[in-house]
Amino acid sequence: MCKILTLKTRLNSFIHINQLPSEILARILVAHAEDHYRSATGRWDKSVFTSPRWIKLAHVCRHWRDVALDTPRFWSFVYVRRPKTFHALLPLSKSAPLHIDLTLDPSIWSGAEAWKSATDLIGKQSHRLRELRFAATSNQVKMLAEKMGHSSMGWLEKLVLSHSNSKATDAGGSEPLQFLQPTTGRTPHLRHLEIRHLLVTWTDPVFCPTLTTLTVVAPKSSRNPATPIGTFEQFLDALRAMAPSLVDLKLEECMPRLLSTAEHSTSTRAIPLTSLQHLTISDTMGDCIRLLDHLCVNPTTTLNIFAIGVTETPRLVEILSAHVSRSTPLLALQIIFPQPTSSFVDITCHCNADLSLFRGRPAINLLLRTSPSDEAREQPLTAVLKASKTLFSRVQTLHLTAQNGLDVSWKRLFPRLYSVETLSISGDPGKGFFKALCNVRRVQKGQVWATFVPLRRLRKLDLDDVRFRNSLWGYERGAGEFFDQLRDWAILRCNYGVPLERLNIWECKYMDATDVTLLKQIIVEVEWDEWERGSTDEEDDDDDIFFDDDVYSY
Incomplete structure (x- = not known):
């Protein structure tokens, strides 16, 4: 052998x-x-x-x-999941810098001795940690924090702590963890910090000036104003200490709550985030505004605001308008509308008018959702448009992702977008869309009458996944379907001297070559992918799947 x-x-x-x-x-x-x-x-x-x-x-x-x-x-x-493998690998690494990703899965780490020995081992080796990702229950994370809190982690660059089950009733615990003892200099090279679904006090020295990336996602228990995570002033002091180096900041419902609506911050100094490139805030609209009022960001910073509530929309739009006024004008606007039963809107703004660059870094991403306390029950988009003034006046490209049956105040949207040259529609825009586009107004200025055509500068229209008719079963042309309204609107623009120059049709339903021929008589360039839905065989197949007698036993 x-x-x-x-x-x-x-x-x-x-x-x-x-x-x-x-x-x-x-x-x-x-x-x-x-x-x-x-x-x-x-x-x-x-x-x-x-x-x-x-x-x-x-x-x-x-x-x-x-x-x-x-x-x-x-x-x-x-990166292991089993206790035996974890304990066997660490000695083999000797004195090399450690990168550890450990999730204490209860189905594998069932005994208390197993996970306690793992936290003990990490605590003993904390001096050579370069990266640590640790997911466990709040009590297990607190035990690890206690073992590492007294050690010097001179090599640590990345720290990610999270609750292994964010939906659990004990997620976050009742008391915040104290990761470091109140002495500075224990993490001189820490650059990346993420704390997810765990309570942490904002006076913890782990929020050190060396951080470039900070993500804090609070558990549900932090929404209680009495939760001991610190005051709003302490929260601002922590941000002020980290401000010079921060490049990416994400805060999700982690700001200390006010004990009363009459309470206000006494701090008047703005926090200059000179290096910040990405700012993400997810909270109630009041808390988002309260934080933005204390921040001074670069004109090139991307703002991602996810706010609940619409009552304070004018103030939020005012802050965003002030931010845009110091940077490149917004040239592209993307609006994602919800299902008719949902009350939210997703607005993304870009400083480049090219649609192909929409996947790049936006200037502003605003997602608004109504809350049960909103008395007016105003739609989020309507609230934004009322307060927008000239925020979208320079937009040249408008992309709409809509759902069928959507009820949108199109008449309020189009007058604020008088610079749009390219309109892209994905999905069915719903009722009132063409009625708003055909709403030509005549206004007298002195002795001269001026005619205002909605989207007067529009030259190009892109249609993607639009239903031209409800069905091909015995339809009659001129029955008021999307195609007929599109043709009438194109003729109207020709009559007022502002014709469409190009129309792109991609994967649209219930249309044929005859429709394209009619449109080419009105529009100079019409490009069609020749995807012709000439029958309803696909829909019949879907019906067989979803309404089969064997499945539903009707």
């Missing part, structure tokens, strides 16, 4: 990769381990990574095994 192993070892030595120096092979092994770690920690569903697959490289041959055992960094990227 020994002779066979010796022979295999000699044969393996002739393989090209085994002729590489051990230092080069070690780098290859470390790169593979790091790639596996990054791909595992970057996934939302981590269940597919049930075992440390990178270790299989150490089992290729005895030479690779010897190189792996002599390379501590190969064992320093620890």
Whole structure:
């Protein structure tokens, strides 16, 4: 047997990769381990990574095994789920900087001794941690924080703490965790900090001036004003200390609540976030405004505001308008409308008019949702349009993603977008859309009458997934369907000297080549993907699926 192993070892030595120096092979092994770690920690569903697959490289041959055992960094990227594997890997990493991603799954870490020994081991090795991702219950995270709080973490660059079950009744706990003792300098290189669904006090030294990325997502229990997470002044002091270095800031319902509506912040100094590129705030509209009033951000900063409530919309729009006035004008606007039964609107603004660049970094992303306390029950989009004034006056590209049956105040939207040159529609815009576009007004200015055509500068129209008719079953042309209203509107624009120059039709339902021929008589350029729904076979198939007797037993 020994002779066979010796022979295999000699044969393996002739393989090209085994002729590489051990230092080069070690780098290859470390790169593979790091790639596996990054791909595992970057996934939302981590269940597919049930075992440390990178270790299989150490089992290729005895030479690779010897190189792996002599390379501590190969064992320093620890992503495991089972206690035995976790305890076996850490000693092999020796003194190399550690990258740990550990989730204490109750189905695997069932005994208290297992997870307590894991937190003890992490606490003892905290001095060589470079990255730590730890997900567990609030009590388990607090125990880890206590063990690490007295240690110096001079190598730590990234820290992610989260509750393993954010929907649990104990998510966050009743008392905030104290991650570091009240002494500074324990995390001199910490750059990235995420705390999700855990209570934390804003006086914790972990909110240090070296941070460039901060994400705090509070648990539901933090919405109680009596929760001891600190005062609003302490929250502002923490932001002020971190402000010079922050590049990405995300705050979700983590601001200290006011004990009464009459309480106001005594701080009048604005917090200058000179390096900030992304700001995300998710909270009630009142709290969003309260924070924005204390911040001074760069004109190029992307603002992501997710607010609940519409009563204070004018003040929020005023803040956004002031931000836009200091930067490049908004040239593209994307509005996503909800289902008719939902009361929210998603508005994304870009400083580039090219539709193909919509996936780039926007200037403003505003998502508004009504709350049960809103007395007026005003639609969020209507509230924004009332307060917008000239916020959207320079917009050249308008993209609408709509749902069928949507009731939108189109007459209030189009007059504020008089610079639009390209209109893109995805989905059915619903009733009132063409009525608003055909609402030509004549206004007297002195002795001269002026004619105002909605979207007068419009030159290009893109239609995607629009239903031209309700059905092809025995339809009659001129029956008031989308196609007929589109044709009448195109003729109206020609009559007023502002014709459409180009029409693009993509994957639209219930239309045929005859419709395209009629449109080409009115519009100069019509591009069609020739996707013609000539029958309803697909719908019949859908009916067979959803209304089968065997399924519903009618």
